Amino acid sequence: MSEAKLFQDVIRGRRSPRSFLPDPVPQEVLQSVLEDARNTPSNCNYQPWMIHIASGASRDKLSAAFLNAAGQQSFTWDFPFDFDSSYGIYTERRQKQGAGYYEAAGISRDATGQRNFAVMKNLQFFGAPHVALLFMAPVYETVRVAGDVGMYGQSLLLSLAAHGLGGVPQTLLSFFAGTAREVLGIDPMYKMLFGISFGYPEPGNPVNSFPLDKASIEETVIFHN
């Protein structure tokens, strides 16, 4: 098989799993994934990411603290997230994605029930044995740092997929950035962008493979000749 084909299988086959087996990832496999991810490009080679990975008792403590904070509506995000600011095609894509997920999970159309289910599952890391929290160092202008950290996230996700693992990026976890800093003892100068729960996706669970549209090249790329 050509290298391009191998890469295609990884990048086109990658999905965000939302159900994991409890089995932990062996340390040497995790090390190999992190060796891949550290090759990520960044503005001026600043590499302005700081990744905190919680497993075992730390993972459980973090999940409990997130659930508790959510119960008290205690949001400590570093960056706002406004669902209502989406419009048109963007709202359509979000709604389609949500509908596919809830149908695959067997959750009825009740909006409040769906929201509670999603928050709960996110904060339980979808059953994954590990969660990586991606923090931004205060190096230069925030949007560009976020771009770099986003690139790191994709490197991590693709390497996980190449190793037979899976990861789901989660902005929802960053709604509790202050809680994460408190539980893990993280310097407040680092701001949290998103988390990635990861491990072995549960095979055969429809929430890991429901159909999802991706915009065509025609919709998203404009050629200027």
Ligand SMILES: Cc1cc2nc3c(=O)[nH]c(=O)nc-3n(C[C@H](O)[C@H](O)[C@H](O)COP(=O)(O)O)c2cc1C
């Ligand atoms: C930065 C980022 C944040 C995300 N946050 C969440 C989240 O909080 N909860 C969740 O269930 N999915 C989250 N997702 C997953 C997206 O819903 C998912 O990537 C998208 O629907 C495309 O599906 P795919 O990853 O399976 O291709 C996030 C994705 C990205 C890139």
